[in-house]
Amino acid sequence: MSEKKTIPEHIDDKLFTVKYKCDETTHLTPEQDNCKACNDRPCTTVCPANVYEWDETQAKLLVGFENCLECGACRVVCPAGTLGWKYPKSGCGVTFKYG
Ligand code: SF4
Ligand code: SF4
Numbered sequence: 001m002s003e004k005k006t007i008p009e010h011i012d013d014k015l016f017t018v019k020y021k022c023d024e025t026t027h028l029t030p031e032q033d034n035c036k037a038c039n040d041r042p043c044t045t046v047c048p049a050n051v052y053e054w055d056e057t058q059a060k061l062l063v064g065f066e067n068c069l070e071c072g073a074c075r076v077v078c079p080a081g082t083l084g085w086k087y088p089k090s091g092c093g094v095t096f097k098y099g
Pocket of ligand 1: 030031034035036038039041042043044061077078079080081082083
């Protein structure tokens with residue numbers, strides 16, 4: 001008889017199941033001039049891993065690339081279409097555990 005699996009109630013509960021190997025440099029490169037002019041900064045709300053944070057003091061988009069899940073959502077929603085996005089170099093990035 002198979003064991004009943006519990007479904008996490010929040011994404012944070014699921015994030016504990018992924019592993020990362022960090023690259024030394026970021027694979028996410030927003031155009032900061034566009035970010036200053038960006039209305040809603042949708043990258044800050046769409047990202048399931050909270051990679052992006054707008055810093056009002058520095059007038060800068062902060063990027064915690066180490067936590068990226070490589071889902072691509074930020075690239076899709078960026079209204080300027082200028083968010084530089086690529087996969088981390090081979091051997092780096094996220095590893096998902098299924099099940
Ligand atoms: S959505 Fe694009 S332009 Fe807007 S803050 Fe994010 S990266 Fe910058
Ligand atoms: S690819 Fe996904 S997880 Fe990575 S920064 Fe963009 S929205 Fe966040």
